[in-house]
Amino acid sequence: xxxxxxxxxxxxxxxxxxxxxxxxxxxxxxxxxxxxxxxxxxxxxxxxxxxxxxxxxxxxxxxxxxxxxxxxxxxxxxxxxxxxxxxxxxxxxxxxxxxxxxxxxxxxxxxxxxxxxxxxxxxxxxxxxxxxxxxxxxxxxxxxxxxxxxxxxxxxxxxxxxxxxxxxxxxxxxxxxxxxxxxxxxxxxxxxxxxxxxxxxxxxxxxxxxxxxxxxxxxxxxxxxxx
Amino acid sequence: xxxxxxxxxxxxxxxxxxxxxxxxxxxxxxxxxxxxxxxxxxxxxxxxxxxxxxxxxxxxxxxxxxxxxxxxxxxxxxxxxxxxxxxxxxxxxxxxxxxxxxxxxxxxxxxxxxxxxxxxxxxxxxxxxxxxxxxxxxxxxxxxxxxxxxxxxxxxxxxxxxxxxxxxxxxxxxxxxxxxxxxxxxxxxxxxxxxxxxxxxxxxxxxxxxxxxxxxxxxxxxxxxxxxxxxxxxxxxxxxxxxxxxxxxxxxxxxxxxxxxxxxxxxxxxxxxxxxxxxxxxxxxxxxxxxxxxxxxxxxxxxxxxxxxxxxxxxxxxxxxxxxxxxxxxxxxxxxxxxxxxxxxxxxxxxxxxxxxxxxxxxxxxxxxxxxxxxxxxxxxxxxxxxxxxxxxxxxxxxxxxxxxxxxxxxxxxxxxxxxxxxxxxxxxxxxxx
Ligand SMILES: Cc1cc2nc3c(=O)[nH]c(=O)nc-3n(C[C@H](O)[C@H](O)[C@H](O)COP(=O)(O)OP(=O)(O)OC[C@H]3O[C@@H](n4cnc5c(N)ncnc54)[C@H](O)[C@@H]3O)c2cc1C
Ligand SMILES: NC(=O)c1ccc[n+]([C@@H]2O[C@H](COP(=O)([O-])OP(=O)(O)OC[C@H]3O[C@@H](n4cnc5c(N)ncnc54)[C@H](OP(=O)(O)O)[C@@H]3O)[C@@H](O)[C@H]2O)c1
Numbered sequence: 001x002x003x004x005x006x007x008x009x010x011x012x013x014x015x016x017x018x019x020x021x022x023x024x025x026x027x028x029x030x031x032x033x034x035x036x037x038x039x040x041x042x043x044x045x046x047x048x049x050x051x052x053x054x055x056x057x058x059x060x061x062x063x064x065x066x067x068x069x070x071x072x073x074x075x076x077x078x079x080x081x082x083x084x085x086x087x088x089x090x091x092x093x094x095x096x097x098x099x100x101x102x103x104x105x106x107x108x109x110x111x112x113x114x115x116x117x118x119x120x121x122x123x124x125x126x127x128x129x130x131x132x133x134x135x136x137x138x139x140x141x142x143x144x145x146x147x148x149x150x151x152x153x154x155x156x157x158x159x160x161x162x163x164x165x166x167x168x169x170x171x172x173x174x175x176x177x178x179x180x181x182x183x184x185x186x187x188x189x190x191x192x193x194x195x196x197x198x199x200x201x202x203x204x205x206x207x208x209x210x211x212x213x214x215x216x217x218x219x220x221x222x223x224x225x226x227x
Numbered sequence: 228x229x230x231x232x233x234x235x236x237x238x239x240x241x242x243x244x245x246x247x248x249x250x251x252x253x254x255x256x257x258x259x260x261x262x263x264x265x266x267x268x269x270x271x272x273x274x275x276x277x278x279x280x281x282x283x284x285x286x287x288x289x290x291x292x293x294x295x296x297x298x299x300x301x302x303x304x305x306x307x308x309x310x311x312x313x314x315x316x317x318x319x320x321x322x323x324x325x326x327x328x329x330x331x332x333x334x335x336x337x338x339x340x341x342x343x344x345x346x347x348x349x350x351x352x353x354x355x356x357x358x359x360x361x362x363x364x365x366x367x368x369x370x371x372x373x374x375x376x377x378x379x380x381x382x383x384x385x386x387x388x389x390x391x392x393x394x395x396x397x398x399x400x401x402x403x404x405x406x407x408x409x410x411x412x413x414x415x416x417x418x419x420x421x422x423x424x425x426x427x428x429x430x431x432x433x434x435x436x437x438x439x440x441x442x443x444x445x446x447x448x449x450x451x452x453x454x455x456x457x458x459x460x461x462x463x464x465x466x467x468x469x470x471x472x473x474x475x476x477x478x479x480x481x482x483x484x485x486x487x488x489x490x491x492x493x494x495x496x497x498x499x500x501x502x503x504x505x506x507x508x509x510x511x512x513x514x515x516x517x518x519x520x521x522x523x524x525x526x527x528x529x530x531x532x533x534x535x536x537x538x539x540x541x542x543x544x545x546x547x548x549x550x551x552x553x554x555x556x557x558x559x560x561x562x563x564x565x566x567x568x569x570x571x572x573x574x575x576x577x578x579x580x581x582x583x584x585x586x587x588x589x590x591x592x593x594x595x596x597x598x599x600x601x602x603x604x605x606x607x608x609x610x611x612x613x614x615x616x617x618x619x620x621x622x623x624x625x626x627x628x629x630x631x632x633x634x635x636x637x638x639x640x641x642x643x644x645x646x647x648x649x650x651x652x653x654x655x656x657x658x659x660x661x
Contacts, residue, residue, distance in 0.1 A: 046292045
């Protein structure tokens with residue numbers, strides 16, 4: 001049986017790299033979710049060429065619409081159990097711009113905080129009765145504490161962490177494993193404009209950690225913090 | 228502006244870096260403004276991949292595979308894909324790139340722009356010979372397809388075209404079938420140049436990969452190790468897997484670790500190590516083809532002043548004298564390197580107007596940058612190469628005089644008509660006026 005893997009924010013560099021590693025591991029059916037159909041299609045093609053055992057579907061969705069997210073989770077769950085759900089989307093807003101314009105701050109908190117929580121919530125409801133499955137949410141070390149340079153982003157990531165903690169508690173007696181991944185600065189498009197690239201973690205390393213973390217799910221099913 | 232250096236680390240230069248990630252958007256990103264240049268993995272040693280104070284379009288984000296035809300073995304991919312990734316995806320499926328250079332950490336676009344060669348030139352030619360078609364974006368907004376049937380002149384200009392004809396977005400590559408990742412290799416020490424030439428001649432017919440390491444510190448005769456290998460055919464068992472361990476040169480040492488004292492012992496060590504191991508072995512293609520790839524950033528070893536590589540090719544007629552002459556000059560100068568590679572190219576003409584490979588013998592050496600002394604030595608090597616009717620490899624060069632470039636590349640004038648006026652490099656300004 002191919003693994004069914006749903007990736008939310010499938011065009012993210014970290015998510016793409018994870019998908020390539022999963023594709024190399026064996027038969028998988030990827031459901032790639034994003035907001036840009038052409039970009040998703042290019043990623044789907046790439047995965048199929050990388051492994052003849054891969055099949056793909058792409059879905060677009062409004063990431064801030066709770067109804068659309070609920071419907072997507074229902075539709076996908078109806079087609080069968082999910083082995084992995086990776087929630088990867090996010091954006092690093094300009095902190096100063098958020099301070100000057102609260103609509104920018106709101107949008108940033110929505111896409112980095114509420115939106116991942118919506119997805120996790122919608123899919124947990126569908127996955128919790130499965131006999132196995134992994135739910136992976138990407139947070140950030142930026143969520144550990146507020147800093148003047150990026151506290152809007154940090155606050156949203158902090159929300160994701162608290163939410164994941166609650167879900168993990170709720171999942172304690174199920175067979176679903178929840179992993180909150182908290183990367184440090186990583187070489188991806190999100191950070192491409194920042195100084196000190198060579199001090200950041202390589203993309204391949206972070207994705208490798210995520211994929212290994214998912215595979216090595218602990219029987220205690222505790223949220224694993226990968227830094 | 229960010230600081231960027233090439234593999235030789237001769238200097239760091241300010242560049243206005245723009246990252247290309249989406250092949251649909253790239254043609255617009257490169258349009259207009261001040262001249263720019265594509266930059267792959269920066270594995271070129273000199274100034275061919277630099278455009279100081281100008282724009283640099285980084286391509287490794289163009290890393291998607293697009294199509295694979297398993298009947299014909301043809302792969303279409305974006306130009307920033309690493310050769311390493313193509314190998315790792317396709318070897319398990321029974322296919323491999325026919326030609327790769329001594330590192331697989333280079334992009335498809337970079338491999339095309341320098342028309343890179345491997346150890347099997349006499350069998351497969353150079354990288355450009357495997358390119359079926361390309362999609363080329365020009366800075367005026369035009370995107371053109373070039374293949375053997377369609378715009379073939381643009382293909383010959385872009386293969387070996389040093390990135391100056393446009394930005395390659397996609398390429399269609401011919402892969403070759405392989406049964407396994409292993410090679411059966413043979414190592415033969417040799418004690419003189421004559422012996423090298425005999426081995427090279429005798430090995431061409433039966434061996435796909437041939438290369439030799441040469442010890443250029445030895446005072447008597449040139450001596451070295453000749454390596455030859457063939458891919459293991461059929462299901463003739465297995466071999467050792469490479470260890471995935473990577474070691475990094477953790478910092479730039481304040482002085483070059485490569486000086487006269489450390490060089491000679493290193494070369495001798497290498498010689499005896501291999502002499503001791505002379506004979507047959509089964510090796511995975513990665514350690515055989517890319518011996519330094521596990522020592523990440525070994526180029527830092529040469530210290531803050533960086534290093535040059537000098538790679539020439541001379542035609543077979545007169546090659547013995549020209550190689551001997553170069554080795555003598557290097558030995559006398561006491562500046563040689565531990566990385567000296569001597570090999571022959573097969574008797575075939577390359578496709579690119581500015582391609583480096585030609586029938587003959589190529590010698591490649593690293594030199595720690597000792598300023599004027601090193602440049603003086605290169606002048607003496609230049610005159611040997613010029614006399615022999617040879618040429619210098621631009622991928623490795625940071626200093627050849629324009630006159631030697633023109634003499635070595637007779638199709639230069641034809642090439643110039645294909646240049647994209649919105650693209651310029653430190654090398655193109657040095658050797659072609661703009
Ligand atoms: C350890 C080592 C061993 C090597 N061994 C060999 C060898 O055996 N044989 C050999 O031939 N070479 C060898 N090389 C040289 C290397 O293969 C070439 O310099 C190669 O071109 C580097 O590719 P890159 O992706 O790093 O390109 P870069 O060095 O970044 O760029 C090289 C050129 O390609 C152009 N370019 C890059 N991408 C594009 C694009 N998309 N469209 C148009 N132009 C583009 C750039 O403008 C530049 O002119 C070796 C290098 C190293 C470090
Ligand atoms: N890179 C780092 O240093 C770092 C560090 C810690 C945590 N993280 C986290 O890691 C995750 C992946 O990031 P990355 O580094 O891979 O970044 P990336 O490559 O920039 O990817 C960002 C992803 O988020 C999507 N996205 C952004 N805004 C969206 C919106 N409004 N609606 C829908 N999708 C939207 C993007 O979609 P499009 O492609 O359509 O734009 C893209 O898929 C994020 O959660 C990020 O916060 C990153």
